[in-house]
Amino acid sequence: MELISPTEFAKETVNSVQDYFLLATQSVANLFRKPRYFADMIQQADLIGFGSLPIIVLTGLSIGAELALNSANTLERFGSLSLIGQLVSVGMVRELGPIITGLMVAGRNASGMASELGSMVVTEQIDAMRALGTDPMKKLVTPRVIATTVMLFFLTIISDLLGLFGGAMVSVLLFGLDWHQYWDTAYQTLVFQDVFMGLMKPLFFGFIIATIGCYYGTTARGGTQGVGRATTQAVVASSVLILIVDLFITKFLMAVFAYR
């Protein structure tokens, strides 16, 4: 492996960050410039949204069920098993729903975008598109960014609901909790701030997933090996960034809402 000087490394890092921010800004700015590719946005929304549904259904259900299963043990010790709905509800809506959905979609779609765009780069299809008078940023990047941001919002809602349902199944079937009592406590405990926080996050996460996926795809170099590297980097970078951004959003919104 070739060693690189610290100055060179710093330069490359700054360049990469600059290029990423340029891509992210352009992807949004293109919404206000013609041509707009609505058909491509719908197609991407179908691929990203509907395509991710099975994995979101499975993870949502299992995370909710596991949350209920793990917390029930502790709650039972304090004789507060009835609070299980409350715990699952707050945990899923405020934190686990958005983060798990974000990570799942990152694993599935950031890699997909990086490999698809990366393959197009190394086979000169991106250059061909530019040569044919079409802006790849408008045609390929913006539809993916918009579709991922919008669809992650809805996927998170589905994940939250299924998590609550998974928790309900465990609570009712394993711990004999009353079905109505579970849903009543789950519903009553949620306040506007919880829902707002839970639904704000996927908007950021979706943007991160798509822009990171597209960035690594469009900057892929070095043939099939380069595409493989770009795919891995896209998943790692988007997952790490989701976790970091989540921390800051949570802290920020807690401060804004003077959280309890």
Next chain:
Amino acid sequence: MAAPPTAIEQSAPSETGASANVIVFENVSIAFEGKTVLDGISFHLERGETKAILGIAGSGKSTILKLSLGLMRPDDGHIYVLGDDVTQMREDDLFELRRKIGMVFQESALFDSLTVRENVAFRLLEEGHVSEGAIEEPVREALSFVELENTVDKFPSELSGGMRRRVAIARAIITHPEILLYDSPTGGLDPVTSTTIIELIVKQRDVYKTSSLLVTHRIQDTFMMATHYFDRKVNKMLPLPKGARGEVPMTFLILRDGKIIFDGDVNQLVHSKDEYLKEFIS
């Protein structure tokens, strides 16, 4: 009507002056990772002319095409394409200019998720001037030019290498561009398929008289182009009679170590006393 060969002694009628030039390179230099690839090169392509760019691998042949399209920017110098300085243009303005230029990429660069029909019609659909239904006729016309009408519903992966090149040519010519750029159109193909591709390029040159830059390392292909013409009566490429030349001017540009070492016609090339050129064309 066939392009009638003209006697080589007669001077072929050609416009002179800047307006007759569709591409002008002025002292263009570019380097990659500290290695100079093009070192202050200057040349021009006249309207209707076909210029073959030759050189060894890595001599910057394909870079010239990408620079002409504004896909890359030079470190120094100016490039005028259809009167516009592409080195100074914004990317948005370049997209407008690129619509007047067709390019055939080295490995075809067809969109692998689109069918042949969608690939060929890509530019028409993107420009938005025609409906999905109205693209059928120009697509058929472009594909019939390359004799691949029966492949419209196939995907690029279902085609052979030669067929993919032909589809790429159809995609490039569908809007009848003012300039055509060919990047090693016969690279990696067998001799028979190469001849088929060259015949299509000669057909395009002699029928539509589109100004073209053709990059290749296969000198035999360019000699074939210079010594043949397309006869529309018999729909075939035929050799020019001895001592005659085609109606469309064909020139050669040879690169070495980032510099142009030859820019002239086939007659000048074969009579060159330069040892390197002699070896290059032997």
